[in-house]
Amino acid sequence: MKDKDYLKLLAEEYPTISSVSSEIINLNAILNLPKGTEHFLTDIHGEYEAFSYVLRNASGVLKLKIDDLFDDELTNEKKKKLATLLYYPEEKLDLIKKEAVDIDSWYKDTLIRLIKICRVVSSKYTRSRVRKMLPKDFSYIIEELLHEEEERLNKHDYFHNIIHTIIDIDRADEFIIAISNLIQRLAIDRLHIIGDIYDRGPLSHKILDDLILRRSFTDIQWGNHDILWMGAAAGSLACITNVVRIALRYANLATLEEGYGINLLPLATFALDIYKDDECKNFIPKKPIENYYQEKDLELLSKMHKAISIIQFKIEGQIIKNSSNYKMEHRLLLDKIDYNNFSITIEDKNYKLNDKNFPTIDPNNPYILTKQEERILNRIKECFLESDKLQKHIKFLYSNGSMYLKYNSNLLYHSCIPLNDKGKFRKVELGDEKLYGKKLFDKLDFLARMFYFNNDQIDKKLYGEDIMWYLWCNGDSPLFGKDKMTTFERYFIEDKMTHIEKKDPYYKFRDNENVLNNILEEFDLNPYSSHIINGHVPVKASSGESPIKANGKLLVIDGGFSKTYQSKTGLAGYTLIYNSYGIRLASHEPFESKIKAIKEEKDILSTLELLEKMDKRKYIYDTDKGKELEERVEYLKKLLSAYRMGLINENVQ
Numbered sequence: 001m002k003d004k005d006y007l008k009l010l011a012e013e014y015p016t017i018s019s020v021s022s023e024i025i026n027l028n029a030i031l032n033l034p035k036g037t038e039h040f041l042t043d044i045h046g047e048y049e050a051f052s053y054v055l056r057n058a059s060g061v062l063k064l065k066i067d068d069l070f071d072d073e074l075t076n077e078k079k080k081k082l083a084t085l086l087y088y089p090e091e092k093l094d095l096i097k098k099e100a101v102d103i104d105s106w107y108k109d110t111l112i113r114l115i116k117i118c119r120v121v122s123s124k125y126t127r128s129r130v131r132k133m134l135p136k137d138f139s140y141i142i143e144e145l146l147h148e149e150e151e152r153l154n155k156h157d158y159f160h161n162i163i164h165t166i167i168d169i170d171r172a173d174e175f176i177i178a179i180s181n182l183i184q185r186l187a188i189d190r191l192h193i194i195g196d197i198y199d200r201g202p203l204s205h206k207i208l209d210d211l212i213l214r215r216s217f218t219d220i221q222w223g224n225h226d227i228l229w230m231g232a233a234a235g236s237l238a239c240i241t242n243v244v245r246i247a248l249r250y251a252n253l254a255t256l257e258e259g260y261g262i263n264l265l266p267l268a269t270f271a272l273d274i275y276k277d278d279e280c281k282n283f284i285p286k287k288p289i290e291n292y293y294q295e296k297d298l299e300l301l302s303k304m305h306k307a308i309s310i311i312q313f314k315i316e317g318q319i320i321k322n323s324s325n326y327k328m329e330h331r332l333l334l335d336k337i338d339y340n341n342f343s344i345t346i347e348d349k350n351y352k353l354n355d356k357n358f359p360t361i362d363p364n365n366p367y368i369l370t371k372q373e374e375r376i377l378n379r380i381k382e383c384f385l386e387s388d389k390l391q392k393h394i395k396f397l398y399s400n401g402s403m404y405l406k407y408n409s410n411l412l413y414h415s416c417i418p419l420n421d422k423g424k425f426r427k428v429e430l431g432d433e434k435l436y437g438k439k440l441f442d443k444l445d446f447l448a449r450m451f452y453f454n455n456d457q458i459d460k461k462l463y464g465e466d467i468m469w470y471l472w473c474n475g476d477s478p479l480f481g482k483d484k485m486t487t488f489e490r491y492f493i494e495d496k497m498t499h500i501e502k503k504d505p506y507y508k509f510r511d512n513e514n515v516l517n518n519i520l521e522e523f524d525l526n527p528y529s530s531h532i533i534n535g536h537v538p539v540k541a542s543s544g545e546s547p548i549k550a551n552g553k554l555l556v557i558d559g560g561f562s563k564t565y566q567s568k569t570g571l572a573g574y575t576l577i578y579n580s581y582g583i584r585l586a587s588h589e590p591f592e593s594k595i596k597a598i599k600e601e602k603d604i605l606s607t608l609e610l611l612e613k614m615d616k617r618k619y620i621y622d623t624d625k626g627k628e629l630e631e632r633v634e635y636l637k638k639l640l641s642a643y644r645m646g647l648i649n650e651n652v653q
């Protein structure tokens, strides 16, 4: 667009000299505010309570603010109580009120303290931005209280009067809840989720609900598990069978059944019938939540688990056969089974199977679904397609998510960039192209979007049957980052050598600064000031592994929100926090329960470590957003002089 055309468009928004001038002043003020605080989380895997706790306490940052503000005034115990109130205002209020002696004076002290915290966390925002975030019921009052220092001459009475009235007219509880939520919101300026919201844990759908509430400041870099659900929501049978299998493997049906209303009854009836006398012992769910399921339930889940796994292997086999470009023929295993003596030959080696009961497999046609299997699968597929809530969540993953993100000079992606064994970019065949690095990511991002929004336009000859399933488990997928997914072997072969999934060479080179510099340059980022941030592979902190690679150039922040991984990591997740002073890493201890957090005021934060200190404090003008604003200011200045010179006329009404 020509400059003049653009100025004319701008003139519609700012029709007068005075409106342009105020916007220039406003933007310049914003540019000179300190950079907002970014929080990075990854691999949440359905652990809603832990995730929610981390957001509520802003990864431990709010506790630090309380310490700074009230160190001289409050004992440790009182500071903890205040912190818990701030994180869980509704629940904690109930408890405090039961034991309070002089509730009015407690209200008064607490209101004043919360206002003080709110002042600190809102100081990085313009008044107008804070105003937009204020809870409707109390917007005027909070604004007054934030900007009227109680100590200031003449204002003392005014300030205390407002506080008294809030208590007097019985609005203190609502006020505490409103201001606590506001503080939580203001403490996080930008939330980055580096993938794997779904699977394993119980409440992925609630995480999505929470993220949607925060949609204006949240972005997501898709993880392999998110892609799997996105594929399932688009109707991919391979993705659907994997999703259902993983849910059964972890005895976790809440997301499917309660979250999305997906009915598994047909699968249950089928499995009970087919595996009536089969214990399905390789399919007993992993670590079921204690006392949640009865013995009989688990027996049923094991049968369903086996039934869906066999269906999955059949469907995957069909895709592999129809998509020679995926080069996954080595994953065709059902036809390598000797159904007479129950052994299998993989890469010239023969292994005994630990299972002899495959009633639904026709040895001559092992990849064909039985009529019943086909019927069940189609019914489950309909449920996926028709679940409004699931579709809403997946659309959000598309609108706020991507394969990777460049943000304030950092490069964020879930797993890896495919490399060869020399540490150079590996060229991946995709359609009729050979792509690597950024172009590979961009193309896969495009194909993932087409799969959901425009599937019939994808050329299946070029891109294979199912690009989402490819992204989930192909050896060239940057989201998976391993040579193969040995699901079949893990269920049916005891020899652990067959379970090995070899990691992409990327993982060997991620400590090598030169290799990382190349990656950053490939994505047009300055290698000297940028970082790469990944999740996907749990950092084994308890065995001494550090999340900091290559002198801090790469940060891997999968600290194991997922309960089943906590024995490996010894932790329960990391958050990376990037504010105007530097980059810090928060390590969280296992989150036991919401009740404990509220009643016993148990804080899961274990450490907050400074990884990098900025040479000088960062301001908005140092950020990507700042660059955009500066450009806008330039145009506004041009518009201002065009008005003054009469090149464009003001529209004064």
Ligand SMILES: O=P(O)(O)OC[C@H]1O[C@](O)(COP(=O)(O)O)[C@@H](O)[C@@H]1O
Pocket: 196, 224, 225, 249, 482, 485, 486, 487, 490, 501, 536, 537
């Ligand atoms: O621990 P489980 O349930 O067997 O899952 C193991 C499977 O999950 C994967 O690790 C993928 O999931 P992640 O992205 O969470 O690592 C596969 O590589 C592996 O086959």
Ligand SMILES: [Mn+2]
Pocket: 196, 223, 224, 225, 414, 536, 537
């Ligand atoms: Mn992952």
